[in-house]
Amino acid sequence: MRKRRGIQETGALLMALSLVLTACGSGGGDKENAPSGSASPSESGASASPGGQAVELGITWWGPDARHEATKAALGIYTKQNPNVTFKPEFMAWDAYWQKLPTLVASKAVPDVLQMDAAYIQDYVSRGVMEDLSDIDLSGVVPDNILENVKIGGKLYGIPLSHNAQGIAYNKPDLEAAGIELPKQGWTWEEYFQWARDAKKKLPEDKYPIGDPTNAWDWFQWYQASQGKGAIMADGGKTFNLDKDLFVKFHNELAALRKENVLPPADTSLAFLENDPQADPMASGKVMTRGATVGSVAALEQLMPGKVAVVNVPNGPSGGGWAQSTIFLGVSATSKHKEEAKKFVKWFITDSEGGKALGLTRGIPINESIYKELEPNLEAKDKISKALADVASEKAMPFYSAGPGYTEWVDFYKTTMEAVMFGQKTVEKAYEEINKLGQDIAAKQK
Template sequence: MKKKWTALLLSLVMGASLTACGGAAEKPDSGAAQSGTNSSTAAAGDAVKLRIVWWGSQERHDATQKALALYSQKNPNVTFESEFSGWDGYFDKLGVQFAARNAPDIIQMDAAYLNEYVGRNLLADLGSINVADMDKALLDSGKVNGKLYAMPLGSAAFGMVYDKSVIEKIGLKAPEFGWTWDDYYKFGQEAKAKLGSDKYVFVDQSSDLYDYTAYQLSQGKGQVFTDNKLTIDKDTWLGYMKKQDELRKAGITTPPDMTVTDKELDPKLDSVINGAALVRHIFSNQVGSITGLKPNALDFVSLPKGQQTGGWLKPGMFWSVNKESKHQEEAKKFIDWFINDAEAGKLLGLSRGIPGNKKVVDALSPSFGDSDKTSLAFINKIAPDAQPFVAEPQGWGNFKKDYKVIVEKLMFGKATPEQAYDELMKKAKEYDAAAKK
């Protein structure tokens, strides 16, 4: 599956790169590009208001609002009530809305929660949507038990961003794609020596399960979830956490009080944006957002590797439809238009990753800006050796938050790595038991 997805993705993004560099872009097929709601049919229909919710940066918010306005222009009977937020608290609020049977019609879904929401029978089957031009392997990422419950809106690569302007200023060699964990630690020591006591090299992201997942993969110890169970390798986890503690004590990573207030892509609270640190993790679909916040200062690199690479490709996010929506068919028509319409694609750009529809990518590529080209280059460099992405099993959607809480105790010195590991395993047993009910 990994090789197939990687090959398909590479062919898609390489084709887009060529057209972005002056190659002839394939003209979008008018039939595929205009699939979805027919304007005249929609105009004659009953008035429909669709509630739609998503998380993301201001860039994604602005692009989505423009697309919604265009859809309403083409379909005068359809209007939108949009709800937009950052990632923090998004699924907490959504869970409350579903419990109150007041959830939106169209929901931006994440792979970590997909199995859980399908298992609770909350999402509609999207099998009627036209997917003729969608990347099949990417499309499969939105399926559960063979049915499509989540329409992938793009693919993203997991890597790192660094402040090249500061690195150049202090006279260090910048990280390179393919760097190793030894390179990473050496860079941390050398950069810290030049930065002084009040600046840090790495944002401490050891409480993020994705960062540990990448580390375990790089050490050849496999996935963190296997056969619907948590499979954290104890020795690898303890070694990783002890090393992170060394980095904190050496002032190489951000101190705990700064770490817990760090907020990715926030103009004031993102430690790389505000200049407190040099390096943090990033997904390729966030390139435009972060470069917009700090123009001409940043560059991108893969996650460090050990025995093998640690970064992966993943569906950036999905659209799903509330199974209890009174406007399911209109919601599906909108999603059909969203993924297939070239004009919509141009408004949305790469705000949700590389679109899964090659014809849309081809239509987009001649107008790619610098950040779009950077995002494509980023994903192209990571794709050949990328690890497969494994989503959290059904019932484990909130585990990432519990993991964060447990590791933060360790960061503040309120638990040893061994104690934190034991608490983690205890929490995993609770999830196992709940999943079996």
């Protein structure tokens, strides 16, 4: 459906282990190029309160300069409110963070509080790094369905900080000008495909209602999961489940749409580059809709001011798309101050003053009341991000990342299905090859 440049914040997350989304943004991983650094403990100068034992919490996170400054400000506010608690912060860029964390784990020096990403949290939970936070009451703070989506084995190991979600963006004024009915919230896959056929009848020959997701494994993942067949990869990659009947049905439907000129030609589709002013399928005016995450839709709004509207990913019987936080604050299982650390991570998403200091430096706040306080001063790009999170969450499924060890499979899926797009391989043959590689990888994982 689009060209990809590797792991980027906007696509981020959908392909968290193989590629993502910006804002997270990004989807996935929150990859940023900020300089690494560290800050001294809070500068408030407050001494320990008479009734509380003096505690210094180590805390580490990744991000750009804006996030660093906002977080340091929030830590200062916490110390002002809780004079017995000071912090030893360390912050760095995305790459440096994930290079350093394994070293901290090996040396049993993980800070009390650590930022965590959806792409890696299961791995660190399995290694015993993360403390179980299930006893923290988040009722009325984090939506129940999103909270359930981020649990691992029924337990909570990270406090979700912000919204991320997958939806579909569309060019509202161009659709209205063409007399095309706007995409309907809650639509099913059948309605999505029929809408595309109906819309194409009212569009010029060189414009298309939807893009071609044939070579994007995550789109089929959404389809398969929405039909009740679950994730393609589960159990840390030990289980591989690519449903043949659904695979053939989905891709034969796309092949028919391509033949009917409802989808762009293969060479046109593969030339698209999301969020590029000239090559983005929507911003270029070639395609009326495209997939978007909370982060990437903000970038799209900046390319097309006032033209972007959003709707959910098509639903099946089990839901549609995904909506959950992909960035968390966790507590180290080896922390000597677990209760104080738990108190702090809850404060991080519930305190009004702290929320104002943090702003949108980690995306749309997960806590609706904090968002409402920030909303009057937000830009249009921030509001469209929140709108996407809202429409996606109604029947959202969990975020399913590629399993560990499946980078080769993700790449193979893309190239194999591009051969299908050009008519060089049948859908059935593609299934055989893609499924075999997946099963082989799963066998090795076991």
